[in-house]
Amino acid sequence: MSAHTTIGETLEQTVDRHPDRDAIIYPRKDQRWTYAEFNDRVNRLANALIDAGIEPGDRVATVLHNGSEMALTVYACAKIGAVFTPLNFRLPAGEIEYIVTDAAADLLVFEAATREAVEGARPALETVDEYVSIDDDVPAFASDFYALLESGATERPDVRVTEDDVYAFIYTSGTTGRPKGVVHEHRSMVEHSLLCIAELNLTRDDVGLSMMPLYHCAELHCNLFPRVHRGAANVIHHEFEPQAALEAIEDHDVTQLFAAPTAWNALSLAAAEQAVDISSLRIGLYGAAPMPEQVLENCREQLCEDYVQAYGMTEIGPAGVFQSPDDQVSKQGSAGLPALNHQLRVVEPDADPDQEVSRGDIGEILLSSPCVMREYWNRPAATERSLRAADGTTWYYTGDLGYRDDDGYLYVVDRKDDLIVSGGENIYPAEVEDVLFGHEAVTEAAVVGEPNDEWGEQVVAYVVGEGVSADELDAFLRASDHLADFKRPRKYTFVDDLPKNPSGKVQKFKLRTDETDSEPEDDPIQP
Missing domain, CATH: 3.30.300.30 (ANL, C-terminal domain)
Known part of the structure; x- marks a missing residue:
């Protein structure tokens, strides 16, 4: 074990504490695994990846919708020091080619729904040595995921992974142009999990629903990782569909889930028309934007009372500022207060970190975070612009404009470029x-x-x-x-x-x- 817990070790520690509690529930494939069973499968896949030639530092790309396969792959990579590189399942061939080539991925996992795009990109993917399909109709150029899984040993992989090893390349979603590979280390994401556990008051008795894309850090880092770390159950839906999500809350006694405000709005409207028992839901997490007042009112009436907002971006984990349930109404429109162990400043745009503006004045939002990225992959100039040190502290320049009120609450006004x-x-x-x-x-x-x-x-x-x-x-x-x-x-x-x-x-x-x-x-x- 390293001096600080790694992502793979968070799973192993949960297995030690709660081996027989539910870990993964994936109704689409009728899969239900305890933490001990999930860990055995993670070990199998990790050892199979080693047998396939994957070494520490190699990139393993996925082009997948939500599923147990995503959970298995990310933890298998974490245990062997491979770099998990999830791609948006909506990407066309040209964008898959760009990201996979930029990351120099060695292995690519895909499914039937993304096969056409992967096949279109494949002739140009010079670094990929192995393709793996998770579905029954496996093309000739690929291996079968479940056959690969069964081929591996259940013993813990004999690989030393340390806290400062790279865990993932998470490519930005591109609100301003070409996506950049955000390099995250193990320690920063374990720190981030602890933040989310604290802000959401997660316990081993919670049941979370992952219906937003797991390839995105909001669902992966703010929900799946903290729940596994804490020993909570994880219900996984292949994709978001409001009626199916409400039925899952009823069927599995879901207590916590994440969605963007637009998806929360869709859930509240569906709940108003659908006869389902969703009384188990105790807390909702949202991000991307403040919850509009009317949407929040609808959600509190139709779904649950308490909500937490997380503000941030891929580069800081993504969550660096939280708005608690108690502040949803009194500070409506706010992003909240800095997370534990985080510092927040608002400065003149592009100015040095010590050039803070007065409370109430608009400036660029800076965050100092133990969860911040190491760098942008292959983008030294962009890294230098975004990460700047002052007095021994590294500040991330978000590119967002905002201000802090007299109580210190952050209000995001807009993107600087907008x-x-x-x-x-x-x-x-x-x-x-x-x-x-x-x-x-x-x-x-x-x-x-x-x-x-x-x-x-x-x-x-x-x-x-x-x-x-x-x-x-x-x-x-x-x-x-x-x-x-x-x-x-x-x-x-x-x-x-x-x-x-x-x-x-x-x-x-x-x-x-x-x-x-x-x-x-x-x-x-x-x-």
């Missing part, structure tokens, strides 16, 4: 979006700046909603006491959906380049 400057005035898209969201016909809204010869930039709103026109929205904003006239959108684009990353954050760079999934309907208005 700031709109129109006629010399600073306009923060989030404040326009918040007012638009108050219109009953608006489901979602995203505001961006568009080049304009007269004003430099003009405000453009992308809206998801039915039965409303640009003129009606403009009249609604003009009548509002919460938005200055110069901040009103000068053009509305109505779309079916907004492009989002896996954590639910809107990818505004796609809106600026017209990369939407639907044919937009532009509707300019008179100034």
Whole structure:
């Protein structure tokens, strides 16, 4: 054992404490394993990976939906010092090629639903020596996951893994462009698990539901890892479907789950129409954005009373700021307070860490965290811009703008890159979006700046909603006491959906380049 517990050892310690408690419940494949049984399978896969030639530091990529196979793979990699590299299962061949090549992955695990994209990328994947399929119809170029699993020994792998070894490359979801590989070490993620255990008050009696993507660090690091660390049960759903999630809460007495605010909204609406017993649910975790007031009210009425918000990003674990259940109403719109062992500063954008702004003033959000990444893989310049040391402390520059109120609570205003400057005035898209969201016909809204010869930039709103026109929205904003006239959108684009990353954050760079999934309907208005 290393001086500090590694990810693989968190599982082994739980097995020592609670060998016969439920670990993994995967209804899709009728799998239910105790911690002892799960650990045996992890050891089998770990030893099989070694037999397949995987060595410490080698990258093991996955292109998978949620499933027991994801849980087995991440812990098997952790036990042998391999670098877990999960990819978004929605990626097309070209993006798989980019990430797998950038990571120089040695082995790739996929499923039937992602096979076409993997096959499309395969001719260009020069570093991949082994392909593994988790489904029955295994293509000729791949090995069978479960045959590989059965081939390994159940003994603990004879590999020394230390706290400062790399655990994973987690590729950013790309809210601003090409994804970057975030390099996380074992110790930072064990620290992060302890944070989440404390903030959610997790116990061995909890039952968690993983329905958000496990390839994303929000579900993986804030939910699966802490629950395994604590000895709680983990129900895994292949993908998110509101009705199925509610039924799972009833069937398995689920006590805790994570979702983005949009998914929580969908759950609350479904619960209002569905006769299910969800009384076991005691706490909900959310992130990506503050919970809109009406959504929070619906969730508290239909689902459970207590919610915790986590603010952060892949680079810090992802959670570095938490809003407790007691602050959901009194500090609505806030991200919360710094997590345990974390420091928070708001400084002049791009300024040194000691250039703090006054309370209430907007600046760039900086975090100092024991869970922060080591670096961006193959991106030394980006690493240098994002991680800066001052007086012996390393600060991560988030690129988010925000302020702290008199009580020290953080309010995130917007992304620094999303700031709109129109006629010399600073306009923060989030404040326009918040007012638009108050219109009953608006489901979602995203505001961006568009080049304009007269004003430099003009405000453009992308809206998801039915039965409303640009003129009606403009009249609604003009009548509002919460938005200055110069901040009103000068053009509305109505779309079916907004492009989002896996954590639910809107990818505004796609809106600026017209990369939407639907044919937009532009509707300019008179100034």
